[in-house]
Amino acid sequence: MLDLLTVNLGAASRKRAEGLLSWLALRPEQVFLLTETSAGAGTSYLLERFRRAGYHVVKTPDVGDRGAALVSRVSVVSELTMDVTVPGRVAAAVLDTEPRILAIAVYVPSRDRSVEKTKRKRDFLASLLAALDGISEQSRGALVLGGDYNVIDRDHRPRYRTFLPFEYEFFERLSARELLDAHLHLSPDDQPHSWVGRTGDGYRYDYFHVDATLADRIMVSAYVHGVREERLTDHSAVSLALDATILSMLHTTRPTEDSEPIETLRLY
Template structure:
């Protein structure tokens, strides 16, 4: 089995990043997707600790100050099969890796721009969907897309106004090419919220979608609200996915939370 966890870390400064590291270290997931990474010391601390502990880390920092996303894996990865999503309008907001599993799984981490960014978000969504559709059929059928999508579904409860057609098009587009909302597949009557605004309104912004050939391999999915429970680590809930696979090759890793973690390579 392989488990995936995604969490928006809110461009954590170093003290909060240390607390996030301790919480993440308490988890058992083999793949972690961190959205809203930054060029600051907090993100650097997290990525450095996981790298030194021997995890495979995929992160494309943007020199222009854009927030981004990182994929951390203690499952061995297949670098030769890992094309970058360079055709996406903001490449640092999409990080892709391929796991050395059977069947072989691609993991795409996302941090979609928020609605306030308008045209920038619209362009990102359209170029992202084009990049996903361009994947070979076999990769698309075994793709996991995890992160902060910054959109809601048409069936969101409660309904919220103010979202444009191109924002709904993100989930519509993924489903049109056969991807499934992992949590909804297991819990069709649930309407979790992963972010709550200042007015108390809840939004489901964070998702994990899985390719068509993975649908029958989904055995678990949950929204974990602990990270945003006071004293909050972040303002988003985490999302998890469990997949039953035929085989998985794990890396020999150390403890990312240990300050004296030696470099393993």
Template sequence: MLSILTINVQAAALARAQNLLTWLLQRDDHLVILTETSNGPGTRHPAPAHRPARSRVVHHAPALARRRPRLCHRQPHPTRPAPHLTAGISLPGRAPALTLDTDPAVTILGLYVPSSDRAPAKLAKKRTFLTTVTDTLTRLPTTDRTHLVVGGDYNVISRDHQPRYPGFRPFEYDFLDALTALGLTDVHRTLYPDVQAHSWIGRAGNGYRFDYLHAGPGLLPHLAAATYLKQPRLEGLTDHCAHSADIDIRRACGRGAGTGNAEARLTSRTYS
């Protein structure tokens, strides 16, 4: 079973980052997409904290974005960068990618889409990012999308989302439609088509689903579970729910080989 989780850490300061890390290490996720990490001590905190578990943190490149995703994976499966997924994206620091050498190999693209307060410059930045992500995925051969997982904080909602989000532009709704057209399917909606999930609650109490996981057609038939976890938000670890999905890749490859166990080491890698 391959377990993937995404969570927006809200640029956690050190004390909150320590509590977040404790929560994450209690779980058995194989791959974690952390979004809205920062350059502060809270983001750097996991490096020393992992040492008792004989894990290591590898920084492959300097951070190019003030707010960016971070990909963490649980060994024993080796990983390798997937630069072909980031080269054409306007803010590559907000779209790290790697391939897990499972069987079949699964490639992960993490996204932290820029937010927008409707200011023209911020809208343009968001639109360019979403367009370049869509263009990059469109250029991928169909076979490369077969075992692809895209996930993170997209900062968009679906056209039929309840409640509505005032002021959303057509290009913001178009992004989810584009992923669907490319054969990348919303895992939670697939398993629970009648559920309106919310992953972020605003100050006025309105909830919106900004955090997603999408799976390619080769993985979709093997989805075992998908859920939004409220605990991190309710406990004040972040203002977002976490979102997880389990994929039975043993069935996807037609064999009984497992994907490791909960005692495997946890390694964090930042790709920019």
């Protein structure tokens, strides 16, 4: 079984990153898709602890911007560079699994009412879709896209009037590319909220979408609210379990410890 988790770090400070590291170290998932990373001390601390513990870390430099990272105990066959307008907001890798999973962490820019930020978000979403279209058949494998999309779909409960057509259309364009909303696939009547504003309004901003070829392999999709309720971040995490065989795992130590990692273990 391959288990993945996506969580928004909220550009964690060094102190909050320590709490997030302790929380992640106890999670059962083998692959973490981390969003709203930053160039600050918290993200640097978190990712360095995972590296020292033997995890494979994929992180495109974000040049002071917020971004995304992929952290894996599953061996990585290759990293993938995606041509998007803000490169640091995507982290992608092909995992050593059967079927071969291409995992992509994405952190979509937020916006306000300004023309500049609206254009930035629209351009990023368009470039992400184009990048997905441009993935070669050899690299594509079975695609898993996860992260904080900063958008909601048309059927969101409650409905909000603040989202623009291009934001709703993003989900429709994912569907047109045969990418399934994993949670709705399993629980079509469930409406979790992964972010709650100061007024108490809830939004489902965090998702996993999977290639339609994986539909029968989606075993579990669950929103993990504890990390938000403990105020380690302002987002709930999302956990996804797929019926996929892990072919190669890295020998890792607990990232909260100082032990050095050892060799890679092959599983056949």
